[in-house]
Amino acid sequence: MQAEYAIERRRRRKRLALVVERDGSVRVLAPMHVPEDRVHAWVAAKSDWIVKQQARMRRLRRQTPLRSGAVLEVLGRGRLIQCDPLLEHQALGDDVVHLRLPEHADEHQVCEQLRRVLVAAAGRHFGARAMHYARLMRVRPSSIGIKDYRTRWGSCHADGRIFLNWRLMLAPVAVGDYVVVHELAHLRHADHSSRFWGLVGQVLPCFERDHAWLREHGIGLELA
Numbered sequence: 190m191q192a193e194y195a196i197e198r199r200r201r202r203k204r205l206a207l208v209v210e211r212d213g214s215v216r217v218l219a220p221m222h223v224p225e226d227r228v229h230a231w232v233a234a235k236s237d238w239i240v241k242q243q244a245r246m247r248r249l250r251r252q253t254p255l256r257s258g259a260v261l262e263v264l265g266r267g268r269l270i271q272c273d274p275l276l277e278h279q280a281l282g283d284d285v286v287h288l289r290l291p292e293h294a295d296e297h298q299v300c301e302q303l304r305r306v307l308v309a310a311a312g313r314h315f316g317a318r319a320m321h322y323a324r325l326m327r328v329r330p331s332s333i334g335i336k337d338y339r340t341r342w343g344s345c346h347a348d349g350r351i352f353l354n355w356r357l358m359l360a361p362v363a364v365g366d367y368v369v370v371h372e373l374a375h376l377r378h379a380d381h382s383s384r385f386w387g388l389v390g391q392v393l394p395c396f397e398r399d400h401a402w403l404r405e406h407g408i409g410l411e412l413a
């Protein structure tokens with residue numbers, strides 16, 4: 190089967206590239222000079238890979254909409270979403286996420302509130318995890334913050350500020366810990382040298398498993 194795709198011409202691009210999006214749509218990034226029939230032939234040769242990636246994206250997409258009564262996995266634990274318009278405080282509980290919303294709130298409203306609850310909870314969770322590992326690694330971050338990054342999981346700045354992506358709340362605890370340790374290790378080594386990875390491995394001997402998990406599942410860590 191031939192996949193449908195859009196060709197996007199890029200002035201600075203030197204080689205052809207394929208992007209399969211979360212919704213399964215396909216984009217081809219092409220340098221200006223490559224003729225269209227060559228682009229089509231190149232994509233045709235990649236059709237097995239495209240089908241495989243589309244299947245992967247299907248598996249990663251949420252099967253049931255996030256509404257009151259649905260279960261959302263947060264920090265590796267399934268939690269029941271409960272909407273209640275009379276609620277005083279929205280909160281992430283051990284087994285339940287309480288949202289101040291009408292019981293029949295639509296998915297869009299639920300995701301918006303969920304995101305607020307998760308960002309607040311991420312501040313507490315990653316603040317505590319970072320303090321724990323910073324002591325262990327004898328490093329001193331100047332602050333731990335939460336960001337809404339599209340394409341990265343964390344960052345470490347020269348002035349010692351560390352930021353974590355709130356979407357890591359949708360991953361198992363060990364995966365978030367790996368990102369925390371990775372960013373803290375940059376306070377010692379501002380690169381990805383063997384000394385850097387040596388430090389990460391000292392703190393988390395199984396970090397490669399969590400790194401691989403993130404590569405495989407990271408694109409699925411979205412609410413909608």
Ligand SMILES: [Zn+2]
Pocket residue numbers: 371375380381
């Ligand atoms: Zn890094």
